[in-house]
Amino acid sequence: MASEQKVYTRAEVAEHSSSSSCWFVIHNKVYDVTKFLNEHPGGEEVMLEQAGKYATDAFEDVGHSTDAREMLKDYYVGELAEADREADKSSEPIKVVPTAPESNSSGSMMTILIPVAVVLIGVLVYRYFVASQ
Numbered sequence: 001m002a003s004e005q006k007v008y009t010r011a012e013v014a015e016h017s018s019s020s021s022c023w024f025v026i027h028n029k030v031y032d033v034t035k036f037l038n039e040h041p042g043g044e045e046v047m048l049e050q051a052g053k054y055a056t057d058a059f060e061d062v063g064h065s066t067d068a069r070e071m072l073k074d075y076y077v078g079e080l081a082e083a084d085r086e087a088d089k090s091s092e093p094i095k096v097v098p099t100a101p102e103s104n105s106s107g108s109m110m111t112i113l114i115p116v117a118v119v120l121i122g123v124l125v126y127r128y129f130v131a132s133q
Helices: 010-014 034-039 044-050 056-062 066-075 105-132
Strands: 021-026 029-032 076-080
Touching (some): 010 021, 021 034, 021 044, 021 056, 034 044, 034 066, 066 076
16 A cells, blocks of 8 residues: 555645534544534534534534444544644553452441431330330
């Protein structure tokens, strides 16, 4: 593959901020999503809010599916110029590590013993007052 990637500046991307030409930057890659505006499940307006801008945070905050991320490839037009790039905080996927439940049996035992003790004391106090009358 000897084809060179097209490089765009922020100013060039900013020129494409309307429904007739809608571009934005996600993870320092430039996408022309004009043809997708009417198909976007969240509506055209959501995408137009990010048109011509660096939209990584907005894209990631929504929590797009794997399919949506794959679809981006169809709209890729180039890279953001090195001088205009932002440090990409979210380029690394967040790793979720499952943790085992704590084996603090004394803590879980106390959550049972305290209510039982309160009920037992309540019953004893009730019987004491009923028996004394």
